[in-house]
Amino acid sequence: MLFSLLAPLLTEVGAPLLKNLITKHLGGAAGDVGGAVVDAIADKVGVEANPQAISDAYQADPAGVGEAIRQVEIERREDWAAMLAEVNQTMRAEQKAKDKLTRIWRPLFGIEFGLVYSALGAAFVYAIAAAESPINAVGQIGGYLSTYLGFGASVLGVYVWQRSQEKRNGKA
Incomplete structure (x- = not known):
């Protein structure tokens, strides 16, 4: 469809x-x-x-x-x-999993996201404030941010896809 x-x-x-x-x-x-x-x-x-x-x-x-x-x-x-x-059933199953990483990946990813994106925001503001040409700084930083965010989202996407395959195969 x-x-x-x-x-x-x-x-x-x-x-x-x-x-x-x-x-x-x-x-x-x-x-x-x-x-x-x-x-x-x-x-x-x-x-x-x-x-x-x-x-x-x-x-x-x-x-x-x-x-x-x-x-x-x-x-x-x-x-x-x-x-x-x-x-919710999936999340409860993850909490009861024997593998420690399966149990804690969501909270760890949330903490990492918060820390990294706070640091990126602060670096972005600093780079703009310290630059001679703020517009040029935004352009240069934009490429770095896109790359970083793309890699982070790709890793998460692959994990979610793989996890979905495991659930479909009955390896919850």
Whole structure:
């Protein structure tokens, strides 16, 4: 399914819960819920149950489709709760894991993020304040920040992807 077609549409009509539900269609409850959201919106709008048909209907009648989407968001709050329950189950399983790193990676990552980004912010302010040309300093620092943030996000992304694979294979 082309869920990416619906994400901007859902944001535009003010349905953030539905946007989160369909953009996290990685399997398990989230995948089932993402499909159910598309089905419910299509049913309300009266089109085929696929993101392209919903997007086309929205282009033809933004107000009508927007209202249908907002109604589905209100009706689908229990699905949001189901997805959160699955996430919470994963976190509880991590807390009970035998491996110490599996138990403490979230708090450690949070502490590291806070410390590193505070230091980066302070360095950024200092570099701008101490530079002869603050605009040039922003340009130079921007490249370094992008690289650093890209590496950090990549490491986290690989971990999350790998962990998802482990859960799908039953190695929770």
